[in-house]
Amino acid sequence: MTAAVYESSTGKEYRLPTKEDILAFEIAQVSLNPLFDEIPFDLPLEHVPRGASRVGGGSAFSIQPFGVNCWHQLFNTRQLIAIGTFIKYTREATRTMLDAGYDKEWSTSISSLLALAIDRLADRGSTVCSWTVGWDKIRNTFTRFALPYTWDYAESVPIHDSSGGYPGSIDWISRYVEHASRIVPAIASIKNESAIAERNTTYDIILTDPPYYDAIPYSDLMDFFYVWLRRSLFGLSSETDIAFSKPLSPKWNVELQDGELVDDSGRHNGDRKESKKSYEDGMSRAFASCHEALMRDGRLVIVFAHKQPDAWETLVGAIIRSGFVVDASWPIQTEMANRTRALASAALSSSVWLVCRKRPESARPGWDNRVLDEMRHNIHNQLRDFWDAGIRGPDFVWAATGPAMEAYSKHPVVKKANEPGKLMEVSEFLRAVRRLVVDFVVGRVLTGGDETSASGLDDVTTYYILHRHDFGIQDAPVGPCILYAISCNLSDRDLADRFDILLRTGGLSSADDDDEVDEEETDADAEPDEGTGSIVKLRPWHQRKRKTMGYDAEGHPAPLIDQVHRLMHLWKTGDVAKVDDYLDSRGLRKNALFLHLLQALIELSRRDEQRDETVILENLSNHLQARGVAPTRSVTLPGFGDDDQNEAGSE
Ligand SMILES: C[S@@+](CC[C@H](N)C(=O)[O-])C[C@H]1O[C@@H](n2cnc3c(N)ncnc32)[C@H](O)[C@@H]1O
Numbered sequence: 001m002t003a004a005v006y007e008s009s010t011g012k013e014y015r016l017p018t019k020e021d022i023l024a025f026e027i028a029q030v031s032l033n034p035l036f037d038e039i040p041f042d043l044p045l046e047h048v049p050r051g052a053s054r055v056g057g058g059s060a061f062s063i064q065p066f067g068v069n070c071w072h073q074l075f076n077t078r079q080l081i082a083i084g085t086f087i088k089y090t091r092e093a094t095r096t097m098l099d100a101g102y103d104k105e106w107s108t109s110i111s112s113l114l115a116l117a118i119d120r121l122a123d124r125g126s127t128v129c130s131w132t133v134g135w136d137k138i139r140n141t142f143t144r145f146a147l148p149y150t151w152d153y154a155e156s157v158p159i160h161d162s163s164g165g166y167p168g169s170i171d172w173i174s175r176y177v178e179h180a181s182r183i184v185p186a187i188a189s190i191k192n193e194s195a196i197a198e199r200n201t202t203y204d205i206i207l208t209d210p211p212y213y214d215a216i217p218y219s220d221l222m223d224f225f226y227v228w229l230r231r232s233l234f235g236l237s238s239e240t241d242i243a244f245s246k247p248l249s250p251k252w253n254v255e256l257q258d259g260e261l262v263d264d265s266g267r268h269n270g271d272r273k274e275s276k277k278s279y280e281d282g283m284s285r286a287f288a289s290c291h292e293a294l295m296r297d298g299r300l301v302i303v304f305a306h307k308q309p310d311a312w313e314t315l316v317g318a319i320i321r322s323g324f325v326v327d328a329s330w331p332i333q334t335e336m337a338n339r340t341r342a343l344a345s346a347a348l349s350s351s352v353w354l355v356c357r358k359r360p361e362s363a364r365p366g367w368d369n370r371v372l373d374e375m376r377h378n379i380h381n382q383l384r385d386f387w388d389a390g391i392r393g394p395d396f397v398w399a400a401t402g403p404a405m406e407a408y409s410k411h412p413v414v415k416k417a418n419e420p421g422k423l424m425e426v427s428e429f430l431r432a433v434r435r436l437v438v439d440f441v442v443g444r445v446l447t448g449g450d451e452t453s454a455s456g457l458d459d460v461t462t463y464y465i466l467h468r469h470d471f472g473i474q475d476a477p478v479g480p481c482i483l484y485a486i487s488c489n490l491s492d493r494d495l496a497d498r499f500d501i502l503l504r505t506g507g508l509s510s511a512d513d514d515d516e517v518d519e520e521e522t523d524a525d526a527e528p529d530e531g532t533g534s535i536v537k538l539r540p541w542h543q544r545k546r547k548t549m550g551y552d553a554e555g556h557p558a559p560l561i562d563q564v565h566r567l568m569h570l571w572k573t574g575d576v577a578k579v580d581d582y583l584d585s586r587g588l589r590k591n592a593l594f595l596h597l598l599q600a601l602i603e604l605s606r607r608d609e610q611r612d613e614t615v616i617l618e619n620l621s622n623h624l625q626a627r628g629v630a631p632t633r634s635v636t637l638p639g640f641g642d643d644d645q646n647e648a649g650s651e
Contacts, residue, residue: 001025005136005154007162012136028078035084039091040234043080044071044227046247048147049220050266060146060217068149071227074126074141082158083122086166087232090114094236108237113177115232117169119225124164126224127153137163141224145216192243194250195286196258199293206290209303209351213279213311214263219249252278261286280314287322291358300324300356310427310486316354317426320409324356327409329402331395352398359410366411368424372432374407379433383440393470394483397437404433434487438462445469446596457593460499460559463488465600467502467538472608475505478534492536499559500546503539541565541613550582560597563588568616571623579623589624598624 001017036043048071049061068074075083090111097107128141131154138154141147156164195208211218230244252259252267261282265275290300302319304312319326330353379400386399408414414424442457442465457465466484467476481502482492495502541564550558550566558566563586570579588594598621605613 002152005131025076025078028081032077032081032084035081035088039084039087039231041231041247044231046071046223046227048074048223049217061220063147063149066149071224074128074147074224075122076127076155079125079127079155079158082125083118083228086118086121086158087228090118090232091235104237108240111236112233112240113173114170115229117166117173118228118232120169120172121158121164121166122225122228124156125158129153129156129164140164142221145221147221147224194258195261196282196289198289201293202295203293203298204295205299205301206294207301207303208286208290210283210286210315211261212304212315213276217262217264219251219260219262222249257282280318283315284318284322287319287324291323294358296358298358302354302356304352304354313427313430316405316430319354319356320426323359323412325359325409326354326356326402326405328355329353329398329400329405330355331391331398352401354402356409359412363410363412366408366414367417368414368429369417371407371411371414371424371429375404375429375433376436378407379404379436383437387440387444394480396441397434397483397487400437401430401433404436405430431489435489438466438484438487441466441469446593446600457597458557458559459488459490460495460501461561461597463490463495464501464538464559464561465597468601468604468608471537472604473538473540473610475535475537478504478536481536496536499562500544500549501539501561502536505535505537540610541568545569558586560594563594564597564601564617564620567620568613571616571620576623579620583624595624 001022003014004017004021005012005014007013032043047069048063050064063074072080093114094107094111097110098104102110123140123142124138126141128147128150129138130150130152131137132139138156156162158164158166161167195210226244226249227247230247233240234244235241250259252262257278261279263275263279265272268274268278287300294300300319302315304315316326332351332353382403383400386396391399408424408426408429414429416422416424439457439462442462445465446457463485466488467481470476470480470484478492481495485492485495490499492502496504544562544565550562552558563582567579567582567588570582583589598617602614602617602621605617
């Protein structure tokens with residue numbers, strides 16, 4: 001023990017530990033075993049996950065190499081005694097309620113809620129909970145969906161009414177119960193069943209928030225809580241005994257091909273291909289099961305929050321194959337404000353809700369050209385409506401995707417008119433949709449209204465405009481940038497390495513994107529710099545110095561933005577003849593897109609207060625307008641060493 005923190009009249013104070021503090025810690029050891037002798041299943045000796053894979057679900061666990069092999073080893077003796085004592089008396093409370101004549105259902109519900117309070121206590125009372133220096137409080141174990149090792153920790157006082165205490169846990173749970181019972185007047189029936197299983201009931205609506213590939217190893221993380229719930233609730237009812245019959249929560253059952261759907265190669269002997277396939281097949285079977293269980297005019301609503309469009313496309317493909325028509329999608333802000341506090345406005349703070357209905361059995365195969373025409377026709381007005389409703393950033397792309405999908409998904413398959421025997425895949429269709437949507441947005445940025453003017457703009461320049469429009473030249477979270485990149489048929493890697501347009505400026509690992517912030521942490525007391533995710537930014541034009549920039553490579557015409565940046569470098573050298581040669585050789589003087597782009601860049605650079613950039617762009621623009629006036633080499637070009645002229649912005 002290195003320090004004790006206590007409340008004073010002026011706030012938190014720190015002092016050295018006393019002999020009594022240390023003694024109190026040491027004597028706890030004596031009562032540990034007798035206490036757990038009274039509790040079902042004794043101390044949690046069940047194993048923590050190995051964290052087998054470097055990527056995917058298993059990467060969330062890094063505690064085993066530090067000697068933490070069993071769940072109880074995540075707690076010190078005193079913490080175990082606190083949890084064990086609360087379990088003992090929660091079990092006793094159940095008996096007392098039944099003795100006092102409480103209805104069995106009531107006492108089961110109350111005991112279950114009390115057991116959740118113990119889990120909250122464990123979350124704030126493990127040796128993973130570190131001290132937040134800036135905020136003078138204890139972090140919970142799951143500040144993100146991972147169980148990392150921490151080198152030091154803070155121990156809360158579980159009986160105290162402060163962060164990590166039991167009274168606070170009870171308070172949060174009561175507040176939830178009050179809130180939920182106001183919203184859902186009927187009693188919800190919650191069953192622990194696999195979504196893959198067949199059902200005998202039919203439903204009007206099935207609403208699901210499915211797992212996404214390797215994003216979060218839910219059942220492994222759940223075991224942290226499960227081991228304590230099992231000890232608190234076993235014996236309560238036949239249902240709880242079934243739910244807690246196994247030492248750990250359900251994982252993937254190879255024999256039954258059922259269980260938790262997660263892409264974690266650790267579950268498949270390290271076989272990554274098998275892991276992905278098993279996840280995708282399982283999801284398809286779950287959607288097929290939804291189709292079976294849904295009324296003819298029912299709706300399946302699926303919540304998507306994954307940042308990777310290829311993951312998204314595979315799942316949408318599975319939904320369509322299961323017999324659904326996707327006909328609407330809405331981004332809904334589902335995350336707490338503080339959860340995404342460090343992300344810019346265009347981050348995926350929303351999840352996308354896809355609305356699907358059953359495809360009539362009479363539906364016929366479609367043809368790609370007609371499907372695309374229908375999609376373009378349908379989506380046009382909708383894009384304007386979404387834009388006018390103020391939807392922006394990647395949310396705009398997602399909002400438009402659902403309505404656009406209808407034209408495609410109303411057919412069981414879409415054939416290619418010009419390639420007999422071939423089908424148009426969902427990814428190909430979605431690429432066309434996204435391109436249409438980004439052209440719309442870029443059209444708005446370039447001309448303030450005429451979305452058609454952007455069609456024909458190359459992919460890299462389109463990306464540049466979207467990125468610059470949303471994030472300027474500042475750091476941006478990589479999630480929406482990836483989404484934009486894919487919308488432009490590019491990847492973030494292409495943009496960084498091949499096109500030299502994106503800079504990786506840091507941030508935490510991608511797992512940190514999924515930071516879960518405890519409810520106790522409000523916006524006002526949230527830590528400023530946690531969970532920012534990976535960060536990128538646009539490379540400033542003056543740092544784009546590759547010799548080939550702005551010149552065509554074999555089969556690859558130079559992106560328009562590269563041509564602008566090449567011109568800016570040429571202008572900066574002061575050699576106007578070279579500027580003119582370049583303009584003429586590329587036919588830029590008559591290129592309407594180029595002129596729109598130049599104007600848009602002037603406005604964006606002004607907004608971003610990039611004075612040097614603005615000056616050069618303005619001078620280039622003026623130079624173009626002053627056609628016929630052919631400056632000579634001896635002319636000192638504006639923008640270099642002559643501020644007055646720069647301000648005037650003319651030649
Ligand atoms: C994205 S999470 C849902 C989170 C939930 N909406 C919430 O706010 O807590 C996906 C959930 O699907 C569960 N899951 C995975 N495989 C399943 C299966 N075969 N049947 C039912 N649920 C499954 C995971 O355990 C996880 O809890």
